[in-house]
Amino acid sequence: MFGPVIMGSSNQKISYSELGQKLVPSAIASVMTIALENPDVLSLAAGFTDNHSLPVPEVGEAVKDLLSRSGLPEYLQYGPNQGRPELRHMLAERLMKQDGVVYNEEDRKKVFITNGSQQALFLATQVLCDAGDIIFVESPSYFVYLEMLKGEGIEARSLPVTEDGSIDFPGFEKELIGMRESGEIDRVKAIYLVSYFSNPSGESRSEDEKIRLAEVLQRLDEPIAVIEDAAYRELYFTEEYPARSIVSLDDFKGISRLYLTTLTKPFATGLKIGSGFCTDKDWLERMLWLKGHHDFGSSNFTQAILENVLSDGSFDSHLRVIRQIYQEKMHTLHIALCDEGLETVGWEWKKPLGGLYLWLKAPEELDTRMGSEFWEACCRNGVLYVPGDLCYGGVKVFDSVRLSFGVLSEKNLMEAARRFTETAKLFSNIG
Numbered sequence: 001m002f003g004p005v006i007m008g009s010s011n012q013k014i015s016y017s018e019l020g021q022k023l024v025p026s027a028i029a030s031v032m033t034i035a036l037e038n039p040d041v042l043s044l045a046a047g048f049t050d051n052h053s054l055p056v057p058e059v060g061e062a063v064k065d066l067l068s069r070s071g072l073p074e075y076l077q078y079g080p081n082q083g084r085p086e087l088r089h090m091l092a093e094r095l096m097k098q099d100g101v102v103y104n105e106e107d108r109k110k111v112f113i114t115n116g117s118q119q120a121l122f123l124a125t126q127v128l129c130d131a132g133d134i135i136f137v138e139s140p141s142y143f144v145y146l147e148m149l150k151g152e153g154i155e156a157r158s159l160p161v162t163e164d165g166s167i168d169f170p171g172f173e174k175e176l177i178g179m180r181e182s183g184e185i186d187r188v189k190a191i192y193l194v195s196y197f198s199n200p201s202g203e204s205r206s207e208d209e210k211i212r213l214a215e216v217l218q219r220l221d222e223p224i225a226v227i228e229d230a231a232y233r234e235l236y237f238t239e240e241y242p243a244r245s246i247v248s249l250d251d252f253k254g255i256s257r258l259y260l261t262t263l264t265k266p267f268a269t270g271l272k273i274g275s276g277f278c279t280d281k282d283w284l285e286r287m288l289w290l291k292g293h294h295d296f297g298s299s300n301f302t303q304a305i306l307e308n309v310l311s312d313g314s315f316d317s318h319l320r321v322i323r324q325i326y327q328e329k330m331h332t333l334h335i336a337l338c339d340e341g342l343e344t345v346g347w348e349w350k351k352p353l354g355g356l357y358l359w360l361k362a363p364e365e366l367d368t369r370m371g372s373e374f375w376e377a378c379c380r381n382g383v384l385y386v387p388g389d390l391c392y393g394g395v396k397v398f399d400s401v402r403l404s405f406g407v408l409s410e411k412n413l414m415e416a417a418r419r420f421t422e423t424a425k426l427f428s429n430i431g
């Protein structure tokens with residue numbers, strides 16, 4: 001006779017793919033777990049947006065409007081893999097307007113809608129790179145992307161910089177020529193820039209810098225793509241950053257370019273819709289084929305909501321409100337750090353003109369890595385940050401931190417600044 005079958009009692013072990021075996025939890029997920037498990041901890045780590053100003057009335061109105069439309073509720077049906085044509089049209093037009101160039105009907109065809117710009121980054125990288133390939137990144141760069149590259153065995157190599165921290169274009173050209181001579185150039189697939197109010201540095205790339213990059217690539221004439229991540233372009237505090245995107249600069253003509261933007265940070269992160277504008281038809285087609293394998297289209301309903309708020313102006317009026325909120329929050333954190341005396345113990349930072357982050361340089365030789373004494377002391381003192389070393393590709397730097405001011409209330413930002421500075425003072429050699 002058979003004995004009782006005990007469900008789930010198997011000792012068999014499934015085996016994983018190479019990718020599955022290599023995977024490790026992301027650093028930010030570990031930081032978020034610490035925050036969730038310790039409610040008294042104040043997190044300046046995760047790049048969440050302000051909860052109190054999330055656009056509840058705007059989304060409510062949009063949903064009401066959609067549901068009251070006559071005809072079939074097409075928005076509750078699957079939509080096109082590339083995204084809703086009307087939303088793509090609106091986003092292409094919006095980009096052209098920001099860049100001060102005339103919108104052309106062809107532009108809509110270059111836009112595709114994704115599950116946040118994160119998915120677009122993934123698709124773009126997957127269709128370009130194999131393990132061992134190289135993507136050049138800024139120092140510092142968006143650490144979630146760097147983790148993605150690492151997970152895929154792709155090398156994130158730092159763009160060379162001059163003493164003042166700007167890109168060393170002659171040095172970069174020399175490096176690429178050297179790679180051509182050594183036969184390594186075929187591994188270089190793209191350059192990735194976070195060019196408006198960057199995560200994490202808060203810095204933007206001038207038009208002149210973009211043009212100098214284009215000149216290097218034109219002279220080199222190798223098939224190297226450029227990915228411009230403009231996640232924070234619309235989150236300026238008072239003034240737009242006056243540089244056109246790489247898709248509108250003629251200097252890049254003939255170079256494959258992908259411009260990424262998102263509707264999460266400037267509106268509602270929970271809607272998780274982003275988009276790409278790709279100048280290379282073939283690259284775009286391949287990204288769409290891959291997207292077809294992922295999900296064959298981002299949420300049609302969410303896209304319809306976004307079409308609605310973009311067309312009735314509520315997206316832009318909400319954006320005007322949150323720009324001011326983030327400016328005030330940035331100011332609160334900055335002033336609190338100054339008042340607590342962080343500068344007096346050797347820390348330095350610049351006030352950003354947009355975005356969600358303060359990028360702080362610690363006094364020389366203070367190790368801020370996860371697990372360092374400073375990190376452990378901050379955790380014990382109830383404040384979390386993103387360690388700066390996570391934001392570097394090749395050349396690691398251990399003495400910086402990223403502080404996010406998006407999600408904490410003004411009161412908690414002040415308390416977090418107090419805790420952070422209190423800890424920093426324990427590690428100070430000054431005074």
Ligand SMILES: Cc1ncc(COP(=O)(O)O)c(C=O)c1O
Nearest residue numbers: 116117118142199231262264274
């Ligand atoms: C620079 C940058 N790019 C892309 C993303 C992805 O954002 P989302 O997927 O929400 O559009 C983020 C999110 O923090 C980011 O900071």
